[in-house]
Amino acid sequence: MMSISQILINSLLLGSQLGLLALGLTMTYSILGFANFAHGELAVVGAYLTFFLCVSFKLNFFTSTIIAVVLSGAVAVLCDRLIFKKLREAPVLALIIASLGLSLLLRYIISAIWGPDPLSFSLGLAIPYRVMGAFITSTQIVILGVALATMVFFHILLHKTKMGKAMRALADDRALAQDRGIAVEKTIVWVWFICGCFAGLAGVLMAWETALWPELGFNIIIPVFCAAILGGVGNVYGAVIGAFLIGFVENVGLALDWSKVIGLLGISTWDAPLFIPTEYKTAISFLILVFVLIFLPTGIMGSEKGH
Amino acid sequence: MEFYDIFVYFATMIGIYSILSLSLNLQYGFGGLVNFGLVAFFATGAYTGALLAVNDVPFLLGIVAAGMVSALLGFIVALPTSKLSVSYWAICTLGIGEVVRLFLLNEEWLTKGSFGIAGIPRPWEDFWGDTYYSFFYLFFVWFFVGLAYLLIWRLSNSPFGRILKAVREEDDLALAMGKPVFIAKLKTMALGASMAGIAGALYAYYITYISPSDFTPMITFLVWSMVIIGGKGNILGSIAGATIIVVFYNSTRYLKDFLDFPAETLASLRMVAIGLLIILTVLYKPDGILKEKEKRYPLD
Amino acid sequence: MIESMLQVRDIHKQFGGIKALNGFSFQVVKGSIVGLIGPNGSGKSTLFNIISGFLKADSGQVLFKNRNITGRPPYKIAQSGLVRSFQISKAPEKMTVLENMLLACDQQIGETVLQGLFKIKSICKQEQMNLKRAFFYLDFVGIKHLANEYAANLSGGQRKLLSLARILIREPEMVLLDEPTAGVNPTLTKKFMSFLKKLRDEQGKTFLIVEHDMNFIRTVCDRVFVLDAGELLAKGTPEQIQKDENVLAAYLGRRALQKRTIKS
Numbered sequence: 118m119m120s121i122s123q124i125l126i127n128s129l130l131l132g133s134q135l136g137l138l139a140l141g142l143t144m145t146y147s148i149l150g151f152a153n154f155a156h157g158e159l160a161v162v163g164a165y166l167t168f169f170l171c172v173s174f175k176l177n178f179f180t181s182t183i184i185a186v187v188l189s190g191a192v193a194v195l196c197d198r199l200i201f202k203k204l205r206e207a208p209v210l211a212l213i214i215a216s217l218g219l220s221l222l223l224r225y226i227i228s229a230i231w232g233p234d235p236l237s238f239s240l241g242l243a244i245p246y247r248v249m250g251a252f253i254t255s256t257q258i259v260i261l262g263v264a265l266a267t268m269v270f271f272h273i274l275l276h277k278t279k280m281g282k283a284m285r286a287l288a289d290d291r292a293l294a295q296d297r298g299i300a301v302e303k304t305i306v307w308v309w310f311i312c313g314c315f316a317g318l319a320g321v322l323m324a325w326e327t328a329l330w331p332e333l334g335f336n337i338i339i340p341v342f343c344a345a346i347l348g349g350v351g352n353v354y355g356a357v358i359g360a361f362l363i364g365f366v367e368n369v370g371l372a373l374d375w376s377k378v379i380g381l382l383g384i385s386t387w388d389a390p391l392f393i394p395t396e397y398k399t400a401i402s403f404l405i406l407v408f409v410l411i412f413l414p415t416g417i418m419g420s421e422k423g424h
Numbered sequence: 425m426e427f428y429d430i431f432v433y434f435a436t437m438i439g440i441y442s443i444l445s446l447s448l449n450l451q452y453g454f455g456g457l458v459n460f461g462l463v464a465f466f467a468t469g470a471y472t473g474a475l476l477a478v479n480d481v482p483f484l485l486g487i488v489a490a491g492m493v494s495a496l497l498g499f500i501v502a503l504p505t506s507k508l509s510v511s512y513w514a515i516c517t518l519g520i521g522e523v524v525r526l527f528l529l530n531e532e533w534l535t536k537g538s539f540g541i542a543g544i545p546r547p548w549e550d551f552w553g554d555t556y557y558s559f560f561y562l563f564f565v566w567f568f569v570g571l572a573y574l575l576i577w578r579l580s581n582s583p584f585g586r587i588l589k590a591v592r593e594e595d596d597l598a599l600a601m602g603k604p605v606f607i608a609k610l611k612t613m614a615l616g617a618s619m620a621g622i623a624g625a626l627y628a629y630y631i632t633y634i635s636p637s638d639f640t641p642m643i644t645f646l647v648w649s650m651v652i653i654g655g656k657g658n659i660l661g662s663i664a665g666a667t668i669i670v671v672f673y674n675s676t677r678y679l680k681d682f683l684d685f686p687a688e689t690l691a692s693l694r695m696v697a698i699g700l701l702i703i704l705t706v707l708y709k710p711d712g713i714l715k716e717k718e719k720r721y722p723l724d
Numbered sequence: 725m726i727e728s729m730l731q732v733r734d735i736h737k738q739f740g741g742i743k744a745l746n747g748f749s750f751q752v753v754k755g756s757i758v759g760l761i762g763p764n765g766s767g768k769s770t771l772f773n774i775i776s777g778f779l780k781a782d783s784g785q786v787l788f789k790n791r792n793i794t795g796r797p798p799y800k801i802a803q804s805g806l807v808r809s810f811q812i813s814k815a816p817e818k819m820t821v822l823e824n825m826l827l828a829c830d831q832q833i834g835e836t837v838l839q840g841l842f843k844i845k846s847i848c849k850q851e852q853m854n855l856k857r858a859f860f861y862l863d864f865v866g867i868k869h870l871a872n873e874y875a876a877n878l879s880g881g882q883r884k885l886l887s888l889a890r891i892l893i894r895e896p897e898m899v900l901l902d903e904p905t906a907g908v909n910p911t912l913t914k915k916f917m918s919f920l921k922k923l924r925d926e927q928g929k930t931f932l933i934v935e936h937d938m939n940f941i942r943t944v945c946d947r948v949f950v951l952d953a954g955e956l957l958a959k960g961t962p963e964q965i966q967k968d969e970n971v972l973a974a975y976l977g978r979r980a981l982q983k984r985t986i987k988s
Contacts, residue, residue, distance in 0.1 A: 209511060225696040403520075410505075579837065579840050585840065592818070597815070
C-alpha cells in the first residue's frame, strides 16, 4: 500500500489543480446562476495556447504561460459577451445547454487544429525528490507552488481590492449589489476574466504534469463540479477545501485496501486484497457528490444557494 | 445497389436515434427533466440485449428485458436526483453516465471490458436472408419508432401529460393542485430510460459488435442537440432533429472524398459545427425548428 | 355548531440563527374568514408553507379537520381539501388558462402512465365534464373570455383571478390565500372581497388570508391574528386589533427598521 506521505502529496497536487478550477467555477455558478459545462475547456485552451506559443513562436515556457493565461481570460470574457450575456434572463437550462455547445465548440476546434492525440510540453526530465518517504518531482513542486500562490493572490484580490469586494457582493446577492450601486456587468467581466485565467493556468499545470489532449477539460469537469458544490456554491474557500478533500478522497480511495476496511467494519471477511481500480477514480468523487447533494445540499461549508 | 445500402443504413440509424431523441424529449421536452446521462440507459439496454442474445435468449425477450433493466436504472437515478435543482440534475446525470461507462469498461467478467461483445446475432437473420434483411430491420426499427411516437403522443395529451407540463415550469403549483410531482418525475425518467434501453438493444442487434467506447457522453450530447434543434415538446421535431444530426454526422464521412481535409480534422470540424448549431439554436431559436403544439379547446 | 377547521399548535421553525416561528398557535373555525397580519418578516409566509406542507416545522402540530397533517407532503394536503395560493401567482407560461383549470381538477383518471395510455374513453368523458366546470368557474371570476389565452399573456390581476378560479374548481373546504390583493387594482380588490364573502355565506367555505391591506381585512375578516417576530401578538376582531397598542407599535417600529425584503 502506498505510504501516507505519498497519498498526501498526490492529494495536494490534485487538490491544488482542482482548486484553481473550482474557484472560477464556483464564482460563475453563483453569480450567473448556472453550472458552466465549458469550464474545463477553458483549461484546455490555456494549455494549448501555451503549447502553440512555445512551439510556433519559440517563446520560453514561462512567458508562453503568462500570455496564454491572459488570453484564456480574454476567451472567457468573449464567450460571456457573445453568448452568456444574451441569456442573462433565460432559464438556467438554456445557459447550461449553451455552455454544452460551447464546450463542444472549443474542444473540437482545438482537436481540429492539433489533433486528438496527446501532446507534451517536452520540458526535459523532472528531478525527483524524496520527501518524508515519498517522491515528488521538481515539476510537481513548481505546480503546487504556483497553484497555492495563485489562491493566496485571489484571497488578497477578494479582500483588499475594490473589484474583489464587488465580486463578493455580487456572489452573495445580485439584487442587493445592484442596489448598492455596484456595476454589475463590469464586475461580471472581471469575474469571467479571472475565471478564464485561473482555468487556463490550471490547464497548463495539469498538462505539464501529464500531457495535453483535447479531452483534458471534460475529464476533469466532474471532480471540479463536485469540489465547488461540496464547498458550497459561491463559497470560494469552500471550493478550495472541497477540491483538496476530493483530491484526498480520490487518492485514499484508490490506495486503500478495502478488504481491510470491510474486515474492520465487521461486514464480512474478504480474504484477497480489494482495491478500487484506478479507472473508477472519477466515480469516487461523483459518489461523494451524490451523497452530499442528498444529505447536505448546501455543501459542507454552507452557501446561500443550496438548492 | 450501393446507394440503396447507404440509404437503408442512414434510415435505420435515424430510426434508432429517433427513439433516443423521443426518449429524451419525453424526459426533458415534456417533463423538464435534465438528463445528461442518457447514454447510460442506451448502453444498459444495448448490453442487456447483447448479452441475452449471445446466450440464445429470444430477441423480443431481449428487447423487453433491455427496456426493463434500463427502466430500473432510470428509476434508481431519479430517486435522489428528482428533488434537485436543474444544474445539480445535469451534473448528477452526467456523472451517472460516466459511472455506467466505467462499470462497463471494468467489469470484464460481465461485459468483457474494453473488448466488448462481438458476434451479436441478428434477429431472424436466417428467415429473411441476406438480400432482404436490412430492409426488414429498417421496418423493425421504425415499428418501434412508431410505438414510441404513439406512446408519447397519447401521454402528452392525457392528464398525466398535463401534470408534466406544469411540473416543467412550476413544481410548486402542481403540488398545490394535489399532483404527486415526485412520483410523476420518477415514472417519466423510468419510461424514458426504458425507451432509450430499447433503442440500445436495437442498436446492438444491428451493429453486432458493441464496446464501451460506443457509449461516450458524446452520444448524450448528440441526442441533446437533436432535441434542442428539432424542438422540445414536439414529437415530430425529435425525429426531424435526429434526421438532421445523423445525416450531418455521417455525411462528413463521405464528404472527405470531396474536401481536401484529413478524416480526423473533418471529424472534429463536424463536432465544431454541431456545437455552434447548439449555441445558435439556444440564442436565436430556443424552441427549436418545430414548436410545441398549442392546446386550444372550443369555446362552447 | 362550532367546528374547528384548522388548528396550529406550538409551531417552532428556525432558519440558521433566525427563529421564524416561536411557539405560534391558533385556530380557525369552519365557515369563517380569518386574517393573518404582521410586519414583514414576522413569519406569515413561513407559517403558510408549514401548514400547506411546503416546509417542515421543527416542532409543533398542524391539524386539519381534527386530523394530523403535520409533515404530510403538500400534494396530499391539497387532496384532502386544504388548498393554498401563492404570493406571486404561479402559472406555467406554456399552458393556457383552460389547461390550468383542467390541471387543477382533483384526482383525475389518467394521471398515471397506464391510465393515461389506455383509459381513453373515461378520460374523454372526464375532460368534457371538467371543461364545463372550468368554464363555470372562469365565468364566476370573470375571465371566461380568456379561456384559450396562454397564462403568460395575462395581466397581474387576471392571474390572481385565475389563481382563485383554480382553487375553486378543486372545491376545497378551506383556502389559504397569500396576499391575494397585492398589486391588484381597487376595483378588482372589491370584486375579490365580494367573492370571498359569497363563498363563505353560500358555501360555508373557510378562509385564512395573509394580507397587508387593512381595509380588506376590516371588510372581509371575522377574526384576525397578529403575528410579530414569530409569536402571537394579538387576536380578535378587526376593530379590536386596530385599537391594540402593541399592534400599532409593532407596525410603526418595524417599518422604521425594515431594510431588507424577505423572500420566504
